[in-house]
Amino acid sequence: MEDVSTLVARQYEAFAYPQPFADLKAEISKGYYQVGDPSLYGPVLWPRGRPEGQLRILVAGCGTVQAAYAAYMNPGDEVVGIDLSEASLAHERFLQDKHHLKNLTLFKGDLLDVGSIGQRFDVILCTGVLHHMADPAAGLAALRDVLAPDGVMVLMLYGATVRTGVYMLQDAFRRMGIAQSSEGVVQVRQILKELPSRHYVQDYIRAADELKEDAAVVDTFLHPEDRAYIVPQVMELVEVAGLEFQNWVDNFPYWRNGGWGPDSAIAAAVDPLSPTDHWAAVEMLGLAAGMHMFTVRHPGHVAQVDFERDDWRNFVPHWAPGLARKGRGLFQRGPYELKCSELEQFVIDGADGTRAIGEIVGVPALEEVPDEFGRRYFEHLWKLGHLMIELP
Ligand SMILES: C[S@@+](CC[C@H](N)C(=O)[O-])C[C@H]1O[C@@H](n2cnc3c(N)ncnc32)[C@H](O)[C@@H]1O
Structure with missing residues (x-):
């Protein structure tokens, strides 16, 4: 039996993923961005402010684009990419040459051996990788050992609830002996068309635009090693x-928001819970986390947003990447729509990343508005993910 790294490497040699594209600048100008990128998500990675100076960024399991993208978006920082797949690295090199990315170094290898590079990193991006390892905990431990004392890791693991149907099909396809090949992809596509409309995978397929690409079909349905997590399992890992x-x-x-208002039975039941239990319960009720993307640090170094703090007026809100004003009283961020009143729109417009909440709501026009409105409305926007909060 071959080891998991060999099987996984073989898949990504034959079906490099994600689908590569030829020009970072062109894609970015059309609105492309990567969730978790340090240049865009500063307040999430460093709620107390980004450290001064040049950062060393590791992109572990970089795939076809992520390391070149990180180098392009963070030109003042040094980026190292590592991956098992030569085909994926070849595309990273292509983008490196095309965009003259002198701040990027690429290594072929297993992230379990990342220590042999002999560097410590201020930021580690590892998205969509650990859940493909035989021992994700060993992978995370290897990354921890190269994380600088005050460093931050951005991790992405699959979410189990949304992928339930995917695992049913992976199981069936494995029994059928469907190979990771062009013929295998054709067979999978034929079988998907014949599934009943009540199959657990149907919602997933409807939402996964990328399944147009063969590499995504292989990555989703024919992966040799693939697991997913629920919130408590993320915390445990x-x-x-x-x-x-x-x-x-x-x-x-x-967070409980969206469909369940403050008067709902769900609000009454989940609002009193600790954050971790709240997230775990909401995950099971909402079935909305197809992936878990989160940051971790060495113990004692995390900074968490908490609107019960007395100094909430000094929190500085920033628009989350992707948030856009669509019209009067209407904002959009990816699939999420936000309707708001004139007053609410005024405060969202004020959240430009330079002013604290106290300054935004402390204008004469809002004199009559109770202080508590500012606190709770900004908390609401943060819980919706539309705002990132920088702490004082
Ligand atoms: C699903 S792709 C994700 C690529 C990239 N992180 C992204 O988010 O676009 C997984 C990548 O991780 C790489 N990979 C998987 N296991 C690895 C390991 N043990 N060491 C290094 N790379 C690994 C694969 O070769 C593949 O390129």
């Missing part, structure tokens, strides 16, 4: 590695 959970990169799927 982090704790076992001796790390501390800091925050979700996008709060939206984890």
